[in-house]
Amino acid sequence: MTTASLIQQRFDEAHKNVCAGADRFMAVVLGAVFVLTIAFAAFTKPVAWNGTVPSVSSHIIAAVGLGALAVAPGIVLALRNAGRMHTRLAVAAGLGLMASLIIHFGGGRVEMHFGIFVLLAMLVIYRDIRVPLVMAGVVAADHVGRGLLWPESIFASSSAGLARIVEHALYVVVEVGALAYIVRSMRADLRQSVAREVESEQLTAGLSRGVESLSRELAEVQARGDYGRTLPMPEDEHLARLTESVNQVLASVAELAEEVSASTSSCVDAAARMAAATEEMSVSVGSVGGVMTQTRELSEGSARRAEEGGRVILSTIEGLQSIATAVNLGADQVDSLTDLCEQVSAAVQMINDI
Numbered sequence: 001m002t003t004a005s006l007i008q009q010r011f012d013e014a015h016k017n018v019c020a021g022a023d024r025f026m027a028v029v030l031g032a033v034f035v036l037t038i039a040f041a042a043f044t045k046p047v048a049w050n051g052t053v054p055s056v057s058s059h060i061i062a063a064v065g066l067g068a069l070a071v072a073p074g075i076v077l078a079l080r081n082a083g084r085m086h087t088r089l090a091v092a093a094g095l096g097l098m099a100s101l102i103i104h105f106g107g108g109r110v111e112m113h114f115g116i117f118v119l120l121a122m123l124v125i126y127r128d129i130r131v132p133l134v135m136a137g138v139v140a141a142d143h144v145g146r147g148l149l150w151p152e153s154i155f156a157s158s159s160a161g162l163a164r165i166v167e168h169a170l171y172v173v174v175e176v177g178a179l180a181y182i183v184r185s186m187r188a189d190l191r192q193s194v195a196r197e198v199e200s201e202q203l204t205a206g207l208s209r210g211v212e213s214l215s216r217e218l219a220e221v222q223a224r225g226d227y228g229r230t231l232p233m234p235e236d237e238h239l240a241r242l243t244e245s246v247n248q249v250l251a252s253v254a255e256l257a258e259e260v261s262a263s264t265s266s267c268v269d270a271a272a273r274m275a276a277a278t279e280e281m282s283v284s285v286g287s288v289g290g291v292m293t294q295t296r297e298l299s300e301g302s303a304r305r306a307e308e309g310g311r312v313i314l315s316t317i318e319g320l321q322s323i324a325t326a327v328n329l330g331a332d333q334v335d336s337l338t339d340l341c342e343q344v345s346a347a348v349q350m351i352n353d354i
Helices: 003-044 058-080 085-105 110-126 130-149 161-224 237-353
Strands: 047-050 053-056
Touching: 003 058, 003 085, 003 110, 003 161, 058 085, 085 110, 085 130, 110 130, 110 161, 130 161
Parallel strands: none
Antiparallel strands: 047 053
């Protein structure tokens, strides 16, 4: 289905919905006009007199009988077949007949003709110029027929003539022409609204398909790791901007991946150097371990030799202590001899003195 045919289909559906709502509203208007017409007939001529005997006025009988015949088709169709063409045409015809009855009950006064223009303006709600045209046709037929056959009931004058009929018809023609322009504008607005809705739906659907395609391509890029790939630019302006942004992101990711790869290579080299250094350190540690073992053995040998030397030294010290003790004893003996020599010298001196 082409866009134009889709817009026309949606427009027909939208207009049908508008007319359905208008039918229900105008059914209420028909009922209200029917009741007001009966009240107006009862007010203008409540009873008829045949001598001294009162009876129901013919206006009331006409308002009830003819009014019911005029409004019943429109009300019934509006309630049962709202939105159909024949329904709104029946409503327009019923309003035209009720306007003619009101003019008749008002004695053809000019003020009673104003109701025609009010009801014609209300029919614009259908956004269909055929509806006001039907009512205008019913009113025109009534004006021509009664204007020629019974001018008092419609113009309150017996000498109205054809010129009076044409004069009234011109007012109706002018209003219908203005209503036609208004209806055309209202239909154009409705069509534009529907067209925008259809275009929006088509745009949304196109964007959805484009985004799905873009998602699949991104999934493929991610699966292959080919972040340097440039996605093709679609024809749609919105998708083109989105794809351009995605390509920029992919380019940034590719640059970042290159930097990470370079950093990873550097880290691998550093790790290799560290492993070599660790191996050398292990060799060195092994050498140090051998040296420490030898040192420990030397220490143990030195300790044993030191222990033996200590025992020798201890024996030497003990010998020296024995010698010192002997020397001390010898010294004491020398002192004793010295004292003894002094005593002998003193004794010799005493002898010499004698």
